[in-house]
Amino acid sequence: MAPRRPTILAGGGAVARGGKRRYLSVPVQSRRSMTDNALLPILFVPDPRLRTKAKPVAAGDAQIAALAERMLATMYKAPGIGLAAPQVGELVRLVVIDVHPDDKPDPMVLVNPAIIAASKELATREEGCLSLPNQFADVTRPARVKVRWHDLAGAKHEIEADGLLSACLQHEIDHLDGVLFVDHVSALKRNMLLRKLAKELRAQREE
Ligand code: K1U
Ligand code: ZN
Numbered sequence: 001m002a003p004r005r006p007t008i009l010a011g012g013g014a015v016a017r018g019g020k021r022r023y024l025s026v027p028v029q030s031r032r033s034m035t036d037n038a039l040l041p042i043l044f045v046p047d048p049r050l051r052t053k054a055k056p057v058a059a060g061d062a063q064i065a066a067l068a069e070r071m072l073a074t075m076y077k078a079p080g081i082g083l084a085a086p087q088v089g090e091l092v093r094l095v096v097i098d099v100h101p102d103d104k105p106d107p108m109v110l111v112n113p114a115i116i117a118a119s120k121e122l123a124t125r126e127e128g129c130l131s132l133p134n135q136f137a138d139v140t141r142p143a144r145v146k147v148r149w150h151d152l153a154g155a156k157h158e159i160e161a162d163g164l165l166s167a168c169l170q171h172e173i174d175h176l177d178g179v180l181f182v183d184h185v186s187a188l189k190r191n192m193l194l195r196k197l198a199k200e201l202r203a204q205r206e207e
Contacts, residue, residue: 054178057094071094075098094111112149127171
């Protein structure tokens, strides 16, 4: 069956910004109480797992809450504002996000997230990626997206996001399909970033 195309979000509509989110049905420890042995190694480009399409999380998968917990610890420690399971070598459709990592922890855990609508209006912002350390580029994406996902208890959620949360949701859902932020820039810029990354990682290994 052909994948469902996202519907187009009308410009200027009401978009959820801020407000208290309650998307976690299973308590997640605060980042301060997490121990370092929960941390997972983050894969770097060109690891082929970063280019592999992840599989949906099966209903009732008992391992997923533990993986989400460790991914959150890893994301806060990095630090980052998001992390997708393939970045830690787990090829399942699981994402964690906290776009305000310096404030009180406000983590989102998204099981099987999907973009169900995207605005025609585009927005450009600088992005980085924990799998391409120290590489940054301006990325243009739909300004607003509507995303649907399940939480760890199986409850369905939907959000319309803009700004940093919109970019982060799109960046993380891309990871689940083996897509990286450098795929959204020109071939010239992409090759430059990938060569620079390879050189820096080589130098680090030789240190
Ligand atoms: O998926 C990832 O590799 C995480 C990535 C997410 C992201 C960054 C920028 C735009 C969209 C998505 C990062 O978190 S890179 C680090 C970063 O942006 C950051 C780290 C600490 C404080 C604030 C931002
Ligand atoms: Zn990334």
